[in-house]
Amino acid sequence: MKNDKRVWLYDTTLRDGAQREGISLSLEDKITIARELDRMGIPFIEGGWPGANPRDGQFFWKLHEEPLERAELVAFCSTRRPNVRAAEDKMLQAILAAKTRWVTIFGKSWDLHVTEGLKTTLEENLAMIRDTIEYLRSRGKRVIYDAEHWFDGYLQNPVHAIDTLKTAISAGAEWLVLCDTNGGTLPAEVSWIAGEVREKLAIDPDDENSPQLGIHAHNDAGVAVANSLAAVIEGARMVQGTINGYGERCGNANLCTLIPNLQVKMGYDCLETEQLTRLTETSRKVSEIVNLAPDEHAPFVGRSAFAHKGGIHVSAVAKNPLTYEHIAPEAIGNQRRIVISDQSGLSNVLSKASSFGIDLDKNDPTCRQILDRLKELESEGYQFEAAEASFELLLREALGQRQTMFDLKGFQVHCDMLRSESEAIATIKVTVKGEDLLEVAEGIGPVSALDKALRKALVKFYPEVAHFHLTDYKVRILDSGSGTEAKTRVLVESSNGHHRWTTVGVSSNILEASYRAVVEGIEYGLSILPRRSEEAGGRRQEAGGGDLVGSQISR
Ligand SMILES: CC(=O)SCCNC(=O)CCNC(=O)[C@H](O)C(C)(C)COP(=O)(O)OP(=O)(O)OC[C@H]1O[C@@H](n2cnc3c(N)ncnc32)[C@H](O)[C@@H]1OP(=O)(O)O
Numbered sequence: 346m347k348n349d350k351r352v353w354l355y356d357t358t359l360r361d362g363a364q365r366e367g368i369s370l371s372l373e374d375k376i377t378i379a380r381e382l383d384r385m386g387i388p389f390i391e392g393g394w395p396g397a398n399p400r401d402g403q404f405f406w407k408l409h410e411e412p413l414e415r416a417e418l419v420a421f422c423s424t425r426r427p428n429v430r431a432a433e434d435k436m437l438q439a440i441l442a443a444k445t446r447w448v449t450i451f452g453k454s455w456d457l458h459v460t461e462g463l464k465t466t467l468e469e470n471l472a473m474i475r476d477t478i479e480y481l482r483s484r485g486k487r488v489i490y491d492a493e494h495w496f497d498g499y500l501q502n503p504v505h506a507i508d509t510l511k512t513a514i515s516a517g518a519e520w521l522v523l524c525d526t527n528g529g530t531l532p533a534e535v536s537w538i539a540g541e542v543r544e545k546l547a548i549d550p551d552d553e554n555s556p557q558l559g560i561h562a563h564n565d566a567g568v569a570v571a572n573s574l575a576a577v578i579e580g581a582r583m584v585q586g587t588i589n590g591y592g593e594r595c596g597n598a599n600l601c602t603l604i605p606n607l608q609v610k611m612g613y614d615c616l617e618t619e620q621l622t623r624l625t626e627t628s629r630k631v632s633e634i635v636n637l638a639p640d641e642h643a644p645f646v647g648r649s650a651f652a653h654k655g656g657i658h659v660s661a662v663a664k665n666p667l668t669y670e671h672i673a674p675e676a677i678g679n680q681r682r683i684v685i686s687d688q689s690g691l692s693n694v695l696s697k698a699s700s701f702g703i704d705l706d707k708n709d710p711t712c713r714q715i716l717d718r719l720k721e722l723e724s725e726g727y728q729f730e731a732a733e734a735s736f737e738l739l740l741r742e743a744l745g746q747r748q749t750m751f752d753l754k755g756f757q758v759h760c761d762m763l764r765s766e767s768e769a770i771a772t773i774k775v776t777v778k779g780e781d782l783l784e785v786a787e788g789i790g791p792v793s794a795l796d797k798a799l800r801k802a803l804v805k806f807y808p809e810v811a812h813f814h815l816t817d818y819k820v821r822i823l824d825s826g827s828g829t830e831a832k833t834r835v836l837v838e839s840s841n842g843h844h845r846w847t848t849v850g851v852s853s854n855i856l857e858a859s860y861r862a863v864v865e866g867i868e869y870g871l872s873i874l875p876r877r878s879e880e881a882g883g884r885r886q887e888a889g890g891g892d893l894v895g896s897q898i899s900r
């Protein structure tokens with residue numbers, strides 16, 4: 346199965362990834378992630394350490410009953426303990442009970458760990474590796490051998506380190522994975538050490554009957570991906586890593602970075618082209634399951650990985666994306682985004698307008714007016730980068746396309762701080778379709794009371810308002826030196842259960858800023874959202890179905 350351009354991916358998100366502080370996976374989480382990785386076409390998925398905890402054992406039994414479709418599920422374990430027969434080691438019994446075809450065994454390469462950690466001799470260390478692998482082979486298992494602390498061990502005592510690998514090979518291991526367990530090795534060291542190992546063990550990366558090298562890098566020096574690539578260049582044919590680089594301490598080599606580098610940049614076969622387009626989705630799904638916010642600036646799969654903000658960049662990208670993009674975002678299932686800010690030029694405005702379905706002509710003086718207004722507002726403290734709904738309202742106003750859905754005459758908010766929960770009452774005066782209305786509502790805090798009072802008034806005329814709610818509220822003090830008179834920027838995220846959109850308000854009165862953002866949020870939901878949904882519906886019909894993919898208002 347091996348060939349000169351194939352690199353075998355080995356995912357350890359469910360074992361080493363779960364060793365990251367802050368991650369705690371349930372059995373269901375593990376199964377969902379395993380199936381996602383299987384769908385993506387990862388050939389080896391390390392599921393955990395059966396015997397280390399009940400959940401990992403159950404995981405393997407569960408997947409034995411309902412197997413993955415394509416991937417090899419791998420059970421992980423250490424070598425037998427010192428001075429115990431392999432057949433009597435409880436952990437090795439547990440790994441057999443996991444009933445996988447493949448097992449990964451980690452053993453010691455660094456004499457420091459043998460004498461200080463295991464408190465045994467170098468001879469016994471070799472015996473532990475040999476007995477464990479021979480025992481597992483005798484029970485029909487195929488073995489991947491993880492050489493823990495390989496690089497530190499090789500630097501300290503290369504003779505013993507090489508002996509451990511020779512022992513693993515003669516006992517029947519098919520893969521020898523060089524682990525940079527402490528994550529402190531640098532790429533140049535990985536290169537020369539991996540090269541020496543290949544020569545000393547006479548490994549031919551192109552010979553399918555030869556044992557092969559792999560790499561398992563930790564990121565403590567921030568170079569886990571670079572180290573993995575260096576090892577591949579030196580002949581390693583297996584790359585171990587985790588989705589989003591999760592892992593103990595600073596994490597493991599990030600497969601979401603490694604895979605596109607290996608496949609798109611270096612021409613290795615890792616995944617089928619179609620499967621590669623699932624990478625961004627898989628990265629985000631896994632971050633959702635492990636309950637960690639995705640890294641928006643992650644290479645390849647981050648939300649900002651193909652976001653263009655500077656006017657010069659946007660102008661060039663509009664002419665040819667290669668000018669500021671190292672690969673096509675679609676190759677890994679990501680998408681290009683244009684960000685609007687005070688660093689924008691006309692190209693940003695045109696591009697953003699086009700994404701709203703508005704065709705503008707660069708020579709139309711209104712475009713320049715919109716850009717000038719944008720910069721003026723940004724200098725006052727507005728920030729449209731995260732508040733695209735407000736930018737669309739601004740744009741439509743300049744084009745004379747902003748619909749008046751209601752006219753707010755004024756409001757009052759009363760806060761009662763004496764009760765155990767801070768309660769607020771808002772009174773609001775608003776004209777809708779020629780009718781004057783006065784409404785009152787209570788809320789936990791003034792912004793919630795204001796929002797409720799406004800929606801209460803509007804719902805009679807616009808029933809869809811009943812489904813709107815605030816999903817996020819962020820306040821930023823812009824000139825903290827001014828104390829309580831400081832200018833505040835408020836970002837409000839609204840939702841109707843299907844879509845989310847963000848609006849912005851700025852004022853030295855926090856209530857005023859909040860009210861502006863809330864009002865724009867409702868206005869956007871009433872006037873622009875239906876239009877966007879209709880357009881998406883039309884596109885769906887044309888395309889024969891699908892979601893609002895790529896819409897500015899769905900995230
Ligand atoms: C580099 C890596 O990431 S390796 C994977 C690390 N992952 C984990 O440790 C997570 C799962 N681990 C666990 O649940 C527990 O540590 C267990 C069940 C494995 C062991 O628990 P315990 O028996 O209570 O031992 P404890 O965790 O205190 O110490 C680890 C023992 O394993 C021994 N050990 C470490 N590496 C090896 C090895 N390659 N081969 C054999 N024994 C080893 C240590 O010497 C120590 O033995 P000691 O108790 O005689 O000193």
Ligand SMILES: CC(=O)C(=O)O
Nearest residue numbers: 451491493494524526
């Ligand atoms: C085996 C392993 O996880 C390591 O050495 O880092």
